[in-house]
Amino acid sequence: MPVNQTSMELKSDREIIITRTFNAPPRIVFDAWTRPELVRRWWAPISRGVSVVLCEADVRVGGSYRYVLRTDAGDEFGFSGQYSEVTPHSRLAYTQVFEPMAAAGAVVVTVTFEDRDGRTALVSHEVYPSKEAREAAVGSGMEHGMREAIEQLEVLVASLS
Numbered sequence: 001m002p003v004n005q006t007s008m009e010l011k012s013d014r015e016i017i018i019t020r021t022f023n024a025p026p027r028i029v030f031d032a033w034t035r036p037e038l039v040r041r042w043w044a045p046i047s048r049g050v051s052v053v054l055c056e057a058d059v060r061v062g063g064s065y066r067y068v069l070r071t072d073a074g075d076e077f078g079f080s081g082q083y084s085e086v087t088p089h090s091r092l093a094y095t096q097v098f099e100p101m102a103a104a105g106a107v108v109v110t111v112t113f114e115d116r117d118g119r120t121a122l123v124s125h126e127v128y129p130s131k132e133a134r135e136a137a138v139g140s141g142m143e144h145g146m147r148e149a150i151e152q153l154e155v156l157v158a159s160l161s
Contacts, residue, residue: 006150008143013131016138018124020150024157026113029120030089032157033111034059042156044069045148054078061086065094081106089113096126104136105129120157 009017022029032038036055044050049072057065066080078099085093090113095106107126114121128134 004154006147008146010134010138014128014134016126016128016134018122018126018146018150020122020154021116022120022122022154022157024120024161025118026089026115026120028157028160029122029153030092030113032153032160033113034092038156038160039067042152043067043149045145046152047148048145049073050145059083059086059092081109085110098137101133101136104133107133107137 004021004023006018006020011017032042034057036057039057040052040055043055044052050069052067053070053076054066054068057063061083064080064082066078068076068078070076080097080099081095083092083094085091091111093108093110096109097106107128110125112123128137
């Protein structure tokens with residue numbers, strides 16, 4: 001199987017587009033993206049001493065989710081939101097609030113899972129509530145953490161295939 005690369009594009013002053021191909025069918029990648037017992041295994045960048053300590057998701061239109069991460073130093077922070085579109089194995093749309101900065105507003109995330117000969121082409125399109133909110137996210141080092149989490153997702157889906 002080919003080695004896959006993650007790309008991150010700063011499309012406009014409020015958008016980030018993340019793309020990645022996974023060596024697994026959309027059903028497996030979608031499940032890993034949405035099932036709490038699987039999300040726990042990849043969503044936090046392990047090399048940064050972060051773990052998922054709470055992972056709840058009611059994956060349906062109008063349903064909500066909440067993930068709480070903890071650092072080795074004991075600091076905790078959460079991400080939460082609500083699903084506006086759920087098309088199993090092909091498309092998700094949801095809001096995402098970084099709870100320590102909830103006043104900045106919610107990011108609107110749309111993720112597509114496209115089948116390409118048994119592999120999955122994933123595109124995550126994030127629209128931030130403001131230019132400043134996107135700049136704060138990028139400035140926080142989110143790209144490094146996102147890339148590591150996506151690599152962890154690749155390992156997980158390979159083990160599930």
